[in-house]
Amino acid sequence: MKAYRSMVLVSSDPLSMERGARQVFEKIQQDLESFGISDEISLTMVGDVGRHDALPLVIIYPEAAIYGPIKTEDVHHLVEEHLYKGRIASELLASSRELSGRIAWLNSRKGTLPAENRIVLQRAGLIDPNNIEEYIIHDGYEALGKVISGMKPTEVIDEIIKSGLRGRGGAGFPTGLKWKFVAQAKGNQKFVVCNADESEPGTFKDRLILEGDPFSILEAMTIAGFAVGASEGYIYIRGEYALARQRLEAAIVAAKEMGFLGKNIFNSDFSFEIHLHSGAGAYICGEETALLESIEGNRGEPRARPPYPTTNGLWNKPTLINNVETLANIPAIIREGSAWFKSIGTPSSPGTKVYTILGNVNVTGLVEVPMGITLREVVAIYGKGMKDGANFKLAQTGGSSGSIIPASLQDTPMDFDSFNKAGVALGSGALLICNEETCVVDLAKVLMNFFRVESCGKCAPCRIGNQRAYEILDQISEGIGSLSDLDDLELISDNLFQLSNCGLGQTSGTPIRDILKYFRAEVEAHIRLKVCPSGVCSMSGHKVHA
Amino acid sequence: MVQNTKQSDVANSVIVAVKAAVDAFGAKREEMIPILNEINKKLGYIPPEALDEVSMLLKAPKSQLYSVASFYRMLSTKPRGRHVIQFCESAPCHVVGGKEVWEELQKQVHLKSGETSPDGKWTLLTTSCLGVCGVGPVMTVDEDIYGNIAPGELQSILARYE
Numbered sequence: 001m002k003a004y005r006s007m008v009l010v011s012s013d014p015l016s017m018e019r020g021a022r023q024v025f026e027k028i029q030q031d032l033e034s035f036g037i038s039d040e041i042s043l044t045m046v047g048d049v050g051r052h053d054a055l056p057l058v059i060i061y062p063e064a065a066i067y068g069p070i071k072t073e074d075v076h077h078l079v080e081e082h083l084y085k086g087r088i089a090s091e092l093l094a095s096s097r098e099l100s101g102r103i104a105w106l107n108s109r110k111g112t113l114p115a116e117n118r119i120v121l122q123r124a125g126l127i128d129p130n131n132i133e134e135y136i137i138h139d140g141y142e143a144l145g146k147v148i149s150g151m152k153p154t155e156v157i158d159e160i161i162k163s164g165l166r167g168r169g170g171a172g173f174p175t176g177l178k179w180k181f182v183a184q185a186k187g188n189q190k191f192v193v194c195n196a197d198e199s200e201p202g203t204f205k206d207r208l209i210l211e212g213d214p215f216s217i218l219e220a221m222t223i224a225g226f227a228v229g230a231s232e233g234y235i236y237i238r239g240e241y242a243l244a245r246q247r248l249e250a251a252i253v254a255a256k257e258m259g260f261l262g263k264n265i266f267n268s269d270f271s272f273e274i275h276l277h278s279g280a281g282a283y284i285c286g287e288e289t290a291l292l293e294s295i296e297g298n299r300g301e302p303r304a305r306p307p308y309p310t311t312n313g314l315w316n317k318p319t320l321i322n323n324v325e326t327l328a329n330i331p332a333i334i335r336e337g338s339a340w341f342k343s344i345g346t347p348s349s350p351g352t353k354v355y356t357i358l359g360n361v362n363v364t365g366l367v368e369v370p371m372g373i374t375l376r377e378v379v380a381i382y383g384k385g386m387k388d389g390a391n392f393k394l395a396q397t398g399g400s401s402g403s404i405i406p407a408s409l410q411d412t413p414m415d416f417d418s419f420n421k422a423g424v425a426l427g428s429g430a431l432l433i434c435n436e437e438t439c440v441v442d443l444a445k446v447l448m449n450f451f452r453v454e455s456c457g458k459c460a461p462c463r464i465g466n467q468r469a470y471e472i473l474d475q476i477s478e479g480i481g482s483l484s485d486l487d488d489l490e491l492i493s494d495n496l497f498q499l500s501n502c503g504l505g506q507t508s509g510t511p512i513r514d515i516l517k518y519f520r521a522e523v524e525a526h527i528r529l530k531v532c533p534s535g536v537c538s539m540s541g542h543k544v545h546a
Numbered sequence: 547m548v549q550n551t552k553q554s555d556v557a558n559s560v561i562v563a564v565k566a567a568v569d570a571f572g573a574k575r576e577e578m579i580p581i582l583n584e585i586n587k588k589l590g591y592i593p594p595e596a597l598d599e600v601s602m603l604l605k606a607p608k609s610q611l612y613s614v615a616s617f618y619r620m621l622s623t624k625p626r627g628r629h630v631i632q633f634c635e636s637a638p639c640h641v642v643g644g645k646e647v648w649e650e651l652q653k654q655v656h657l658k659s660g661e662t663s664p665d666g667k668w669t670l671l672t673t674s675c676l677g678v679c680g681v682g683p684v685m686t687v688d689e690d691i692y693g694n695i696a697p698g699e700l701q702s703i704l705a706r707y708e
Binding site: 013014015018198199200201202203204207238239240241242277278279280281282283294295296297298299300356358359360364365366396400430432434438443446447449450453454456 | 574575576577578579580582583613614617618619620621635636637638640641642673674675676677678679680681682689691692693694
């Protein structure tokens with residue numbers, strides 16, 4: 001592989017593109033040529049670098065100098081100073097106050113910010129995601145090599161069991177056990193499926209992994225295929241993720257050319273193929289059995305479970321389904337060992353968790369931190385406090401069906417077991433932080449609107465329950481609710497939980513339940529006093545048709 | 547006569563689009579969603595004639611095709627405008643000012659959710675989370691994504707489209 005003196009990365013998330021990242025990229029290219037140094041410098045557009053403060057960012061390695069926001073007229077000076085003369089163009093550096101997340105971590109060696117701990121996002125934003133050689137240089141395919149050249153499938157599974165890794169899609173099922181179930185299932189043909197149908201509102205961690213480090217998912221799936229005895233894998237990626245799909249397509253081609261995918265991997269007897277399958281816009285397809293239906297070409301309606309996909313999955317064959325973030329942990333665990341992995345996070349939930357921080361905080365975006373950090377720490381350190389000095393009112397964890405956490409619970413450690421004890425679901429890792437201007441009735445209405453739209457309609461409790469809950473909340477927000485409506489809401493929430501066929505319906509009543517538990521007085525004010533304490537609801541007094 | 551030629555042109559373009567999609571993915575039942583997606587991209591929606599054609603090539607009943615085409619948000623069985631605006635109505639965009647942007651957007655294009663303008667320029671849709679929540683409120687126009695939108699910026703964004 002060709003060696004470069006410097007590596008230049010230009011951020012290419014949607015906001016950077018809107019602010020002219022493409023033009024900046026092209027201008028850098030031109031200037032490198034005019035200085036005659038284009039052979040010495042590698043120049044790449046990277047995906048999303050995690051945070052959205054001083055975009056577009058231009059990051060130059062090995063110095064890890066972060067410049068931003070960079071306009072085309074800054075480029076000539078930047079190239080001349082940093083790349084031609086070798087001096088940091090300090091006046092163009094992004095203000096360290098505006099940087100956070102991974103990007104700030106690069107600077108934090110000076111001790112200004114607590115370091116994140118990155119396992120699954122280890123390479124995202126650091127390497128060219130289209131270049132397999134860069135992946136290999138950064139520990140890529142070491143784990144697959146180790147597995148194929150010296151481990152038995154059962155040893156691989158034991159290592160994952162020992163690591164204590166739990167699924168990162170939301171439910172937290174022990175990953176190693178799932179692998180074992182599939183490995184033990186009867187049948188000659190088995191499948192590995194990567195669930196990349198990330199549709200949970202507020203969640204985009206999988207997108208960043210796929211866009212920033214696509215090879216890690218291919219490597220992990222190949223290891224999984226070896227361990228459970230599958231020769232074919234599917235990645236089901238949500239239809240809206242066009243860039244992630246392109247990156248995966250290119251990665252599959254490159255991995256095949258290098259012999260990391262396809263027939264006789266590492267010249268062994270093991271062969272593995274990966275197919276890409278795009279969704280077409282349906283939240284429910286993130287539910288694993290709906291996802292399987294969708295791959296088979298049907299409506300994404302969940303199956304009844306049991307039997308579970310581990311024995312009766314894709315085309316009724318034993319199938320291993322893992323979330324993107326779960327898979328991204330696999331190569332590191334194999335490489336560094338289960339003892340290393342267990343040393344991070346909490347004893348019952350080892351490893352890290354990627355959170356997306358959203359809402360009324362100063363800095364929104366994505367962090368990867370050890371399991372067990374508290375909500376208060378996340379808001380204060382990574383969110384840099386509430387926006388405009390407002391007060392924290394509540395947070396919703398894990399997307400639309402997640403729990404509503406009042407201020408009194410913000411010191412609960414965020415790991416699977418502590419959250420279970422507090423009656424809270426960790427879910428997908430979305431953290432929606434709301435200030436006092438948020439009305440709980442209005443928020444619940446938005447959430448129930450989501451579920452009435454996204455319910456697949458297969459079973460009645462979910463199809464009718466979510467619609468009815470939305471209508472009731474709508475009336476309350478117009479000031480024409482009655483106190484008996486609250487009993488109805490509680491009943492609907494219970495019925496959804498107990499009677500729905502799949503996880504979507506079972507959890508969709510969670511926000512209603514939590515709001516009535518923690519914020520009942522505020523909801524009752526809408527009914528008894530015909531007042532929205534936050535001043536959000538229109539309280540028009542007449543029915544607005546849903 | 548002119549009318550007939552036009553109609554057969556339309557029918558031809560449907561047949562061409564269907565054939566290209568089926569050739570690209572193979573005439574297999576499990577490729578139904580990618581095939582319909584491709585047709586939708588080419589024609590802007592999936593007309594009934596396209597369902598007939600796919601049904602024949604895939605040897606799948608039309609009812610099944612329709613059940614799939616009507617299930618997924620990215621597939622449409624109704625004609626859409628030249629430009630499709632999708633506005634995210636999920637909670638993360640809502641709590642950072644999405645409601646005000648949505649109200650202004652409806653005024654700007656004189657449409658409510660699900661409607662297409664009489665001149666066929668815009669279709670306005672609300673959508674569930676698009677996965678770019680870090681920069682909410684978010685909307686897409688065709689393939690372009692816009693984040694951190696303030697109500698005052700809508701006019702200049704919409705003016706970019708003919």
